[in-house]
Amino acid sequence: QVQLVESGGGLVQAGGSLRLSCAASGRTFSTYAMAWFRQAPGKERDVVAAISWSGTNKYYPGSVAGRFTISRDNFKNTVYLQMNSLRPEDTAVYYCAARQGTLWPNPKANEADDWGQGTQVTVSS
Numbered sequence: 001q002v003q004l005v006e007s008g009g010g011l012v013q014a015g016g017s018l019r020l021s022c023a024a025s026g027r028t029f030s031t032y033a034m035a036w037f038r039q040a041p042g043k044e045r046d047v048v049a050a051i052s053w054s055g056t057n058k059y060y061p062g063s064v065a066g067r068f069t070i071s072r073d074n075f076k077n078t079v080y081l082q083m084n085s086l087r088p089e090d091t092a093v094y095y096c097a098a099r100q101g102t103l104w105p106n107p108k109a110n111e112a113d114d115w116g117q118g119t120q121v122t123v124s125s
Contacts, residue, residue, distance in 0.1 A: 002026040002114050004096045009119030012086055016123070020081040022096030022116055030074040033104035035059075035112070036081045038092035038121075045095065045109040049081055053102045064090075086123045093118040 008020040020036070035050035049070035050059040058070055069082040079096060097112035104111070 002029060002032060002098050004098060004114055004116035006094065006096050006116040006119040009094060009121045011122045011124065014086060014088055014123055014125050016086050017082070017084045018086065018121060020083070020094055020096075020119060020121075022079045022081075024077045024079070024098065026077070029077040031100065031102075032098040032113075033101055034070075034072060034079040035097045035099070035104055035107045036068075036070060036079075037095045037097055037107075037109055037112075038090075039095065039118075040092040043092075047107045047109075048094070050104050050107045051079065052104070057103055057105075059105060059107070083121070086121075088123045088125045090121065091123050092121060094121050 003025040005023045036048050037045045039045040048064050051070045055072050067085045072079040095118045096116040098114040
């Protein structure tokens with residue numbers, strides 16, 4: 001089990017950028033695949049990016065591909081989400097999630113082992 005704490009959310013204008021961070025506790029962080037999800041009011045929690053334990057394999061759905069970039073630093077036990085060209089429809093609570101294993105292809109929320117508390121991202125038009 002890992003404890004996850006997100007930071008970096010906030011209010012930004014459309015077209016702007018934000019960088020989210022997720023700090024993990026525990027010595028086994030490098031054995032987890034990681035993902036970022038988001039959930040807007042009244043909607044399901046959907047994945048926006050995922051990364052393998054080594055950082056080699058990454059996944060993005062079409063809605064954010066080319067705008068969002070996930071990365072991780074296993075020495076700092078941290079995963080990042082760089083979000084560029086933000087749109088009002090990106091407004092949501094963003095959650096960091098962990099799943100034991102090397103890969104996490106096409107992640108689903110019910111597959112996560114651990115969750116952070118979430119950080120609000122609001123994009124104004």
